[in-house]
Amino acid sequence: MSTDPTTARYSVEGLTALSESLLHEAGIEKAHARAMTARMIDGDLLGHRTHGLAFLPTYLDRIEGGHIGSGGELETLHDDGATAAWRANRLPGAWVMGEATDLLLDRITDRAVATVTVADCSHIGCLQSYLLPFTERGLLVTLTATNPGVASVAAPGGTRGVITSNPIAMGIPTRADPILIDQCTSVGSNALFEGYAVRGERLPGKWLVGADGIPTDDPTVLRADPPGTIQSLGQTDFGYKGFGFGLMSEALSIALPGYGRRSRPDRFGQGVFLQVLDPGRFAGSDTFLDEIDHLVGSVRDDPGAAGATIRLPGERALAARRQQIRDGVVIGAEVLARLTPRANRSSTPLPTPL
Amino acid sequence: MSTDPTTARYSVEGLTALSESLLHEAGIEKAHARAMTARMIDGDLLGHRTHGLAFLPTYLDRIEGGHIGSGGELETLHDDGATAAWRANRLPGAWVMGEATDLLLDRITDRAVATVTVADCSHIGCLQSYLLPFTERGLLVTLTATNPGVASVAAPGGTRGVITSNPIAMGIPTRADPILIDQCTSVGSNALFEGYAVRGERLPGKWLVGADGIPTDDPTVLRADPPGTIQSLGQTDFGYKGFGFGLMSEALSIALPGYGRRSRPDRFGQGVFLQVLDPGRFAGSDTFLDEIDHLVGSVRDDPGAAGATIRLPGERALAARRQQIRDGVVIGAEVLARLTPRANRSSTPLPTPL
Structure with missing residues (x-):
């Protein structure tokens, strides 16, 4: 336990x-x-x-x-x-x-x-x-x-x-x-940005847009009046x-x-x-499975960039x-x-x- | 003429x-x-x-x-x-x-x-x-x-x-x-990047990835051997x-x-x-057209960011x-x-x- x-x-x-x-x-x-x-x-x-x-x-x-x-x-x-x-x-x-x-x-x-x-x-x-x-x-x-x-x-x-x-x-x-x-x-989803706002964190990138139309990393713009957008x-x-x-x-x-x-x-x-x-x-x-399995195989065969992990959805x-x-x-x-x-x-x- | x-x-x-x-x-x-x-x-x-x-x-x-x-x-x-x-x-x-x-x-x-x-x-x-x-x-x-x-x-x-x-x-x-x-x-499409390569231009952003897995703005990586990717x-x-x-x-x-x-x-x-x-x-x-026309109307009603033109696809x-x-x-x-x-x-x- x-x-x-x-x-x-x-x-x-x-x-x-x-x-x-x-x-x-x-x-x-x-x-x-x-x-x-x-x-x-x-x-x-x-x-x-x-x-x-x-x-x-x-x-x-x-x-x-x-x-x-x-x-x-x-x-x-x-x-x-x-x-x-x-x-x-x-x-x-x-x-x-x-x-x-x-x-x-x-x-x-x-x-x-x-x-x-x-x-x-x-x-x-x-x-x-x-x-x-x-x-x-x-x-x-x-x-x-x-x-x-x-x-x-x-x-x-x-x-x-x-x-x-x-x-x-x-x-x-x-x-x-x-x-x-x-x-x-x-x-990202509404919930993702609400999470950043609750934790008081900035976003890793300018993923939102303020109500002024300018991209921003401030998650609180979604709560502002007028609100920003994703x-x-x-x-x-x-x-x-x-x-x-x-x-x-x-x-x-x-x-x-x-x-x-x-x-x-x-x-x-x-x-x-x-x-x-x-x-x-x-x-x-x-035929469908042959094609999809071939595609999956080609993704799996990729050695990938240094440090990267390749995953399928x-x-x-x-x-x-x-x-x-x-x-x-x-x-x-x-x-x-x-x-x-x-x-x-x-x-x-x-x-x-x- | x-x-x-x-x-x-x-x-x-x-x-x-x-x-x-x-x-x-x-x-x-x-x-x-x-x-x-x-x-x-x-x-x-x-x-x-x-x-x-x-x-x-x-x-x-x-x-x-x-x-x-x-x-x-x-x-x-x-x-x-x-x-x-x-x-x-x-x-x-x-x-x-x-x-x-x-x-x-x-x-x-x-x-x-x-x-x-x-x-x-x-x-x-x-x-x-x-x-x-x-x-x-x-x-x-x-x-x-x-x-x-x-x-x-x-x-x-x-x-x-x-x-x-x-x-x-x-x-x-x-x-x-x-x-x-x-x-x-x-x-972007294959043709877009081929155009940049033919004109000898760099891309406006790191929209491609070299064969080494590193993002790049060099359009010629798609022609390299091994080739990069989009x-x-x-x-x-x-x-x-x-x-x-x-x-x-x-x-x-x-x-x-x-x-x-x-x-x-x-x-x-x-x-x-x-x-x-x-x-x-x-x-x-x-009902379908009522909903879509409402959506189109809401896009048209947006005054837009400074200098931006809002268009529908x-x-x-x-x-x-x-x-x-x-x-x-x-x-x-x-x-x-x-x-x-x-x-x-x-x-x-x-x-x-x-």
Whole structure:
């Protein structure tokens, strides 16, 4: 048992029991609480601590504020077999994504492409966590999600946030570990810069733009009035390309599902685009895997620059997941501290470190 | 009539007659020559001079070298109505893309999503030029294409090219001009850096990486032995994200169509992924356009940083297109010089400047 609060590890079972219990006691249906918990813990397992159980206190606050629903129904706007468009009326994002995953795994059995869009679900969390059920079956999957209530990224040359960090993810099966891409289209997420601001640190580079339009390494400009914005991927020289990718996400996950910035929503809903493709119904699964495995091999064969470690997207996350399933999940002391008062009022105690 | 060779303008008709004639005389079927010509001239009209008639001398060389076919047939690997996978056996990319566009415009009439992949067609040219037939009908379109015979982009930390500049494009309809995104996933295209090398200039930033893995502003490293590589979008700090987008393109346009790096192809073929989505079969066309027009409006309302001009993707290209359709197409003197010997042997003369 480690008593160092920065490296203390907890069992998945103990964390799961606590999270499910706190969510259910806050009014969330058990099936919804299970899905939310599984995805948060998977975020921690994959090493994305900002997208793991760190969300639980926030989610509990949002449930109390009425921003996360439970008990309503998914509304179908369109369904032609290959493509479904849902309106989720602020149901828990992780549960809605589980329903969408089940639907797509069923629909893809007799076609090459199946697609679901979701309007107005609550926060879905770590995108990477939704890719494995598809890649494990040899399927290629694309996922993008956006929060229309947050506007922290300006057009290149602009000073006003018009989109946000708009992540795009893709799971690519290989004959070994899948490639699990999950990245925002700005240089970093809102949470990344909030972390720098909380710690009182400057950024390593001029990754933000002040409200005056001038690039800056000061993370507090995002909290200023008027606020600054986050640079698009590519930064000052090539940010128009990152902004282009952000617009792609916006078209797929806001305009297509039909829930967006025009309705001036609060900060707690998301739109989602999820599409699965079966390589077996294009040029064939073996051909697909031959090509991808060749690409993976050429990356592995690269000796690399001096001192550099070459990794494929998802490689570090999958290694962290295996290690933490075996040894227990590292949960930050500050997350436990935020959960302690709630656990003390709950029927389920805080888990003890392993 | 301008006699300044840097601003001389030519009629679309004159350029079209010359290009179609030279291609046909080189052995390309008339329908193929028409498609190739239309797309090259559209590249010039949109202002992408590296992706316009500048390709014609290169294409003529490739035809002579047997790298561009004509007269063969498209082979269907899969077709379930919603999704078709073709092998194009090095048929002209522009003609194959025209066939794919016609197929998708037909197939999308009674479904929400329609997809075509193409293996082993010849070079398709300017991606942006293929988006308008879809956006003009209110359809959302995604296009990515890759050349598996070129490897100029390394994994982050790496020193060996494993993918190339892998462009991704999307056409987004609005109630006014469409948003036409077309961008590579590296900081720039191979042609951009070749231009700097030919002119003997240094780059404005360390956009390349030498074979030693060290970032550099020397464009000649791409020609060195061993060669350097192009940084992925996001450069040194965030290039892993640009490389992630490059891998997405690779999965969709090489592995899925089934024609790729594993077969060690020559430098003249491409794989393509083209998908069209009908917003009318998601949350509805009006809802889609309401959201996109709202986003466009919020970009237009931004006063911008001092001295900055804010543009949406495609805005400058569409303005150039309108102006050049009206006033004639600017063709570089060096392009005309390369075509002159061929025109002198041809039945169709070089057009005279307007």
